[in-house]
Amino acid sequence: MELALWTYEGPPHVGAMRVATAMQDLHYVLHAPQGDTYADLLFTMIERQGRRPPVTYTTFQARDLGSDTAELFKKSCLAAYERFQPSALLVGSSCTAELIQDDPAGLARALKLPIPVVPVELPAYSKRENWGAAETLYQLVRAFAGPAATQPRDPRSCNILGPTALGFRHRDDTREIRALLEGLGIRVNVTAPLGARPADLARLPEAAFNVILYPEIAHSAASWLQRTHGQPFTRCIPIGTIGTREFLAEVMQLADLADADVSPEALRAPWYARSVDSNYLHGKRVFVFGDATHALAAARVATEEFGFTLVGLGTYSREFGRDIREAAATYNVPALVTDDYLAVEARITEAQPELVLGTQMERHIAKRLGIPCAVISAPVHVQDFPARHSPQMGFEGANVLFDTWVHPLMMGLEEHLLSMFREDFEFSDQAAPSHLPQSSQPAPAPAVPLPAAVATGWTPEAERELMKIPFFVRGKARRNTERYAADRGIGQITVEALYEAKAHHAR
Amino acid sequence: MSVPETLLPTACATPPVRFERGQREVFCGLTGIVWLHRKIQDAFFLVVGSRTCAHLLQSAAGVMIFAEPRFGTAILEERDLAGLADANEELDRIVGRLLERRPDIRMLFLVGSCPSEVIKLDLGRAAQRLDRAHAPGVRVLSYSGSGIETTFTEGEDACLAALVPAMPQASAAQETQLLVVGALAEIVEDQFRRIFAELGLRNVAFLPPRRAGELPPVGPNTKVLLAQPFLSATVAVLERRGAHRIPALFPLGAEGTTGWIRAVANAFGIAAARVTAVTEAGERRAQRALEGLREELAGKRIFMFPDSQLEVPLARFLSRELDMQPIEIGTPYLNRDLLSAELALLPAGVPIVEGQDVEAQLDRCRAARPDLTLCGLGLANPLEAEGLATKWSIELCFTPIHGYDQAADLAGLFSRPLARRARLRV
Numbered sequence: 014m015e016l017a018l019w020t021y022e023g024p025p026h027v028g029a030m031r032v033a034t035a036m037q038d039l040h041y042v043l044h045a046p047q048g049d050t051y052a053d054l055l056f057t058m059i060e061r062q063g064r065r066p067p068v069t070y071t072t073f074q075a076r077d078l079g080s081d082t083a084e085l086f087k088k089s090c091l092a093a094y095e096r097f098q099p100s101a102l103l104v105g106s107s108c109t110a111e112l113i114q115d116d117p118a119g120l121a122r123a124l125k126l127p128i129p130v131v132p133v134e135l136p137a138y139s140k141r142e143n144w145g146a147a148e149t150l151y152q153l154v155r156a157f158a159g160p161a162a163t164q165p166r167d168p169r170s171c172n173i174l175g176p177t178a179l180g181f182r183h184r185d186d187t188r189e190i191r192a193l194l195e196g197l198g199i200r201v202n203v204t205a206p207l208g209a210r211p212a213d214l215a216r217l218p219e220a221a222f223n224v225i226l227y228p229e230i231a232h233s234a235a236s237w238l239q240r241t242h243g244q245p246f247t248r249c250i251p252i253g254t255i256g257t258r259e260f261l262a263e264v265m266q267l268a269d270l271a272d273a274d275v276s277p278e279a280l281r282a283p284w285y286a287r288s289v290d291s292n293y294l295h296g297k298r299v300f301v302f303g304d305a306t307h308a309l310a311a312a313r314v315a316t317e318e319f320g321f322t323l324v325g326l327g328t329y330s331r332e333f334g335r336d337i338r339e340a341a342a343t344y345n346v347p348a349l350v351t352d353d354y355l356a357v358e359a360r361i362t363e364a365q366p367e368l369v370l371g372t373q374m375e376r377h378i379a380k381r382l383g384i385p386c387a388v389i390s391a392p393v394h395v396q397d398f399p400a401r402h403s404p405q406m407g408f409e410g411a412n413v414l415f416d417t418w419v420h421p422l423m424m425g426l427e428e429h430l431l432s433m434f435r436e437d438f439e440f441s442d443q444a445a446p447s448h449l450p451q452s453s454q455p456a457p458a459p460a461v462p463l464p465a466a467v468a469t470g471w472t473p474e475a476e477r478e479l480m481k482i483p484f485f486v487r488g489k490a491r492r493n494t495e496r497y498a499a500d501r502g503i504g505q506i507t508v509e510a511l512y513e514a515k516a517h518h519a520r
Numbered sequence: 521m522s523v524p525e526t527l528l529p530t531a532c533a534t535p536p537v538r539f540e541r542g543q544r545e546v547f548c549g550l551t552g553i554v555w556l557h558r559k560i561q562d563a564f565f566l567v568v569g570s571r572t573c574a575h576l577l578q579s580a581a582g583v584m585i586f587a588e589p590r591f592g593t594a595i596l597e598e599r600d601l602a603g604l605a606d607a608n609e610e611l612d613r614i615v616g617r618l619l620e621r622r623p624d625i626r627m628l629f630l631v632g633s634c635p636s637e638v639i640k641l642d643l644g645r646a647a648q649r650l651d652r653a654h655a656p657g658v659r660v661l662s663y664s665g666s667g668i669e670t671t672f673t674e675g676e677d678a679c680l681a682a683l684v685p686a687m688p689q690a691s692a693a694q695e696t697q698l699l700v701v702g703a704l705a706e707i708v709e710d711q712f713r714r715i716f717a718e719l720g721l722r723n724v725a726f727l728p729p730r731r732a733g734e735l736p737p738v739g740p741n742t743k744v745l746l747a748q749p750f751l752s753a754t755v756a757v758l759e760r761r762g763a764h765r766i767p768a769l770f771p772l773g774a775e776g777t778t779g780w781i782r783a784v785a786n787a788f789g790i791a792a793a794r795v796t797a798v799t800e801a802g803e804r805r806a807q808r809a810l811e812g813l814r815e816e817l818a819g820k821r822i823f824m825f826p827d828s829q830l831e832v833p834l835a836r837f838l839s840r841e842l843d844m845q846p847i848e849i850g851t852p853y854l855n856r857d858l859l860s861a862e863l864a865l866l867p868a869g870v871p872i873v874e875g876q877d878v879e880a881q882l883d884r885c886r887a888a889r890p891d892l893t894l895c896g897l898g899l900a901n902p903l904e905a906e907g908l909a910t911k912w913s914i915e916l917c918f919t920p921i922h923g924y925d926q927a928a929d930l931a932g933l934f935s936r937p938l939a940r941r942a943r944l945r946v
Contacts, residue, residue: 014568014600014610016618018592023575046634048548048667051576053898059579063905065898072544075637075668089543096879108570109634109668112601137570138598355588 019354019374021329021392025135025145026107027052028230032149033103034066034178035206039153040099042090044082044110044117047072059395060179069093071110083115090121094128101129101157101211103149108137129211131156141352143229143304143330146177150206151233157214161242168269170200170220174246175231176207181307181391182405183207184398186226189407190251193261194224197275199268218242222267226250226406228306229330252310253318254283254411282411286318297422300325300366302349302357302375303390305333307405309340311370311389314414316344324364325349327357354378368422373397383488385421470498471506478508493518535866537854542877545898546827546852547914548667549675550633551580555917556679557590559703562626562732565591566618567665568611568643569633580914590625592618596635607641608649615650619658626657627732629679632664659732661686671852673750673828673917676703680727680754683735684761687727690739697723697741698784699763701755702748705920706730712771712923715781718798719790727754738763743787745780747771747922749862750829752855769861771922772830772930773837774806779861802924809928810841816935818843823890825899826850826876827913834894834916836865842931846870847888850881892938909937 026043033041034056043049050070056062071089073082094102104117118132133152135145173190176183184207191201202220203213217223223238223246225231235246245267251260261275285291299321301311305328315321326341327349328334334350341348349360358378361369369379369386373394379386388397389405404410471479482490490511497514498506550573553565567573574593581589594614599605611630619625628650630643647662654660663682665675680701690697698721700712709726716724725736740762744755748770755765768783769776778799785795822844824831831851838844846867854874856863866872873881878899885893886906893903893910900910911934921930 014594014596014605014607014614016592016614017571017574017595018589019578020571020574020593022571024570024572026572027575046548046667047544047546047671048550048576048634049572050543050545050898051547051551051579053545054896055579057899057901058897061901063901065902070543073668075666078638078668092542092879108572109638112635112638136598137572138596138601141571 017353021352021354021372021374022142023052023055023392024108024137025140025142025148026105026137027055028142028145028147029103029105029133029135029149030056030066030068031142031146031177031179032153032206032230033068034062035176036153036209036211038100038210038212039067039103040093040097040101041066041068041103041105042086042093042117042121043068043070043105043107044086044089044115045070045072045107046074046109049107049109055179059393060398061395062178066178067097067099069097073110078113082110082113083120086115086117086120087124090124090126094124094126099128101131102126103131103133103153105133105135106137111137129156144332146230147233150174150230151237153206153211154214154217154234155237157211158217158238158242159215161218166219166221167200168221168267169198170202171222171224171264171268172202172217172220172244173204173224173226174235175225175227176204177227177230178207179391179393180207180227180230181304181393181397182403183227185402185404186406186410188402189404189409190224190226193251193257193275193407194264197261197265197268197270197273199264199270218244220244222246224264229304229333250306250310251406252307252410253314253414254280254408255317256310256313257407257411277408280408280411282318282408282415285415286320291320291419294419294422295320297321297368298324298364298366299368299370300361300364300375301389302327302329302361302369302371304328305330305336307390309336312340312344314411315370315418318411319415319418321368324366325360327351327360368418370418387418387421470495470504472508475506475508475511478511490515535863535868535870535872537872537874540873540875540877540880542880544671544852544876545825545878545896546876547580547672547896548576548634549665549670549672549678550576550631550667551672551914552665552675552679552917553577553591553631554581555703556676556728559730560627560728560732561730562624563590563629564618564622564625564627565629565631566615567591567593567631567633568636568641569593569596569631570635571595573633573635588622590622596639601639607639608646611646612650612653615654615660619654627659627661628654629682630660630662631679632662632666634666634668637664637666637668659686671829673748673830674753674853676748677751677753680751681757683728684738684754684757687735687761688737689761690737690741692739692741694737694739694741695723696743696788697725697737697739698745698788699725699727699736699738699742699758700745700747701727701751701758702746703728704747704922708920708922708926711925715798715802716784719781719785719788719794721784721788743784745784746858748830749833749855749858750853752858755858767861769836769865770830770833772833773841773927774803774810774924775841776833776837777806777922777924777927778803806924806927807841810931813928813931813935814842816938817931819845820891820938821845821847821888822934823847823885823888823893824849824851825878825881825885825893825895825913826852826873827894827896828916829853829855830913830916831894832859832862832866832872835870836862837927837930838934839867839870840865841927842934844892844934847890848873848881848884850876852876892934894934909941911937 056066104121121130133149176187223235225235238244249260249263251257299315308328323344328337329352338348370389376386494514630647632643643662647660651660661682663678738761742763744763744765766783766787769779771777771780835846835849849872900912903910920926
């Protein structure tokens with residue numbers, strides 16, 4: 014047993030749902046109790062899909078356990094086939110049905126439906142959402158990918174593999190990458206699972222190579238296609254300017270194209286990073302956590318394209334733990350491979366970053382710690398489905414990263430102004446907002462003597478000095494000083510100690 | 521996948537009820553944790569289940585607003601199922617760690633789930649053992665919120681029923697106690713407290729309490745007043761401890777609230793004049809607040825998918841106080857006994873459907889083209905995309921809707937989707 018307060022990934026059948034919902038003309042019959050229907054809301058509320066996921070749940074109840082849940086499964090399968098008339102059926106169990114061992118695969122086969130039935134076995138007590146999505150895509154590709162093409166393949170053709178429903182910016186990444194490929198004169202044969210029909214999967218072998226956007230989801234299918242159909246697949250992830258250039262170079266090689274410089278005019282991120290006001294970004298301490306693909310890419314973009322300093326790197330994708338550990342070693346930071354939210358929180362607290370690049374969970378951690386944060390990875394939140402085109406990948410993605418990572422830091426832009434004005438009488442937490450009438454100004458606090466130093470260990474002089482520091486960085490200064498004092502066994506924090514601590518933390 | 525519809529025998533005053541079986545599109549009882557943990561402020565809810573349970577809880581909670589929430593899931597893993605780990609030892613370890621980390625917790629619920637029920641993990645015994653181990657600081661109780669046994673609000677019923685054995689025995693000498701049962705928003709609870717005080721009742725208690733240490737006593741001198749219609753198991757265990765239920769309408773809308781209070785007054789022999797004096801102002805205020813909303817909602821046809829078991833009292837309120845026209849009242853279960861007063865007030869001939877076959881129900885809904893559809897989160901946006909206005913039902917459990925001063929808020933939940941459609945020009 015493992016205690017979970019929040020989980021980064023759902024159960025594996027939710028991964029299967031993400032694949033089924035992304036596709037068309039496919040229906041998933043899931044042997045599951047009624048509560049499991051909550052998963053529909055992930056798609057209809059978080060992703061705001063205007064149609065129900067193509068999923069039929071058997072919704073067996075306790076009283077069915079004594080009688081015949083297998084019969085219920087068969088009835089549900091038949092009803093789903095008749096009602097939705099899909100061209101293929103996906104069948105499987107959720108965690109509870111796995112325990113009652115009804116064998117959806119055999120039951121569905123026994124119905125002798127006139128359409129292909131693809132069973133997916135997803136061990137709910139050891140695997141998770143991304144694994145479930147990968148396994149489902151793999152089984153579907155295996156089931157439908159037709160025989161190797163007889164005609165020679167057009168070297169300038171590829172498939173895009175990986176985007177699903179409920180994916181972090183999958184919709185926009187797909188559009189962006191497709192446009193980049195087409196700009197090079199490469200034809201996109203099939204995109205899967207997003208938007209694909211089972212019949213499209215049959216055409217997968219016709220392309221010369223595969224582009225995999227999300228290895229967590231597409232790697233096993235792509236490996237199988239390579240083994241079985243001799244299709245190579247891309248390894249570079251087109252996140253960030255450098256990542257995108259490397260990806261395009263790899264693609265041009267696979268497509269037998271002469272290497273060409275592809276830098277659109279609309280790519281602004283590198284210039285913005287070089288512009289003088291970005292100096293304040295220099296060496297910002299950043300902590301990165303997410304799925305493996307996005308975390309690795311973010312670490313690289315943060316260090317090489319923003320000039321940040323990485324102070325921590327982690328992932329909840331245990332299947333890719335090795336990649337993260339290797340990368341962390343090259344950055345000389347500790348690696349964190351866990352899906353324990355509290356462990357992530359502890360590590361962030363300890364690392365004292367100035368920016369967190371994480372998931373929605375880290376956004377909450379960062380908020381609590383008063384640290385700016387930008388979201389780089391699933392698990393998704395309704396905010397991760399913006400109305401506008403907002404990819405993470407490609408050159409436009411690089412622009413998006415610049416904006417979304419820098420905006421939480423904007424306070425930093427004024428940092429030099431802050432130090433200039435730190436003692437300004439209008440620039441303190443006591444000053445009322447200038448746009449409000451004077452009458453609304455609170456009465457000046459009576460000049461009470463400062464509290465005795467016993468509790469905090471601060472001398473009155475040091476406390477007064479602390480009050481001269483702008484209020485929005487005062488908390489941090491107080492914490493840093495107290496930690497410094499505690500570490501050195503300094504009982505009384507004097508003005509001297511305050512500046513000693515400042516010098517220490519300035520590094 | 522509908523099975524032949526059966527007409528069940530009904531009392532003469534109640535409308536026909538059809539039973540339907542097929543795919544259900546409802547939450548399981550675990551969902552109740554989302555509001556129950558806000559209500560009992562020093563309780564922790566530990567679900568013993570799968571990753572699906574954990575995922576459901578955080579998805580139903582919508583946003584993860586609490587850094588360290590007072591609910592969590594002990595996720596069963598392969599080794600627990602294969603018998604490689606003793607589930608009870610594992611549970612003891614997790615609970616020990618949890619309570620050590622959270623010294624503020626005074627009550628711990630072990631909450632059963634579908635997987636824990638199927639593998640027959642005896643959480644009742646585990647709770648007894650842990651209760652002894654962590655006494656007297658922490659009370660450990662258990663109940664099942666599993667989807668194979670409970671639907672949505674039945675989780676609250678199971679939780680409150682589990683609290684009953686822990687309630688102290690009321691002394692026979694004590695003045696008759698009014699026990700109001702069902703989780704209510706604090707502001708509503710306080711409003712009701714004031715009303716009952718004005719009626720002259722001095723011994724009034726609420727279940728669940730706000731703190732674990734404030735469990736009210738129960739005994740033959742206790743009269744039970746339900747604030748929610750889905751509490752049949754809780755009523756049964758309270759009755760076994762000698763308490764008597766006061767049959768009443770539910771306090772939704774002006775009429776429902778007055779009916780609810782009147783039932784109490786009758787049970788306690790309070791003079792009619794005094795009741796009128798106490799309820800008059802609130803009732804008038806509620807009616808006045810509802811006037812404008814009635815203009816917006818009168819004549820609108822509403823189709824209700826089964827969800828919270830609040831559907832019958834809601835249909836009564838919407839039809840009688842807002843002149844809306846219910847065209848189908850779906851409910852996961854229909855407790856005719858607890859709802860007898862409500863059923864008698866429904867407009868004649870409205871079909872009530874107990875249970876669910878979601879596909880057949882969607883067909884009927886589409887065919888009926890109601891002005892408004894009350895449904896769960898999985899169905900709302902797809903129906904909106906088809907051009908049908910919807911009200912998502914989970915809000916009925918998260919928003920204060922009971923009592924006079926919330927009657928207009930409750931009506932507002934139904935008018936807002938329509939007003940919004942009327943305003944939007946895109």
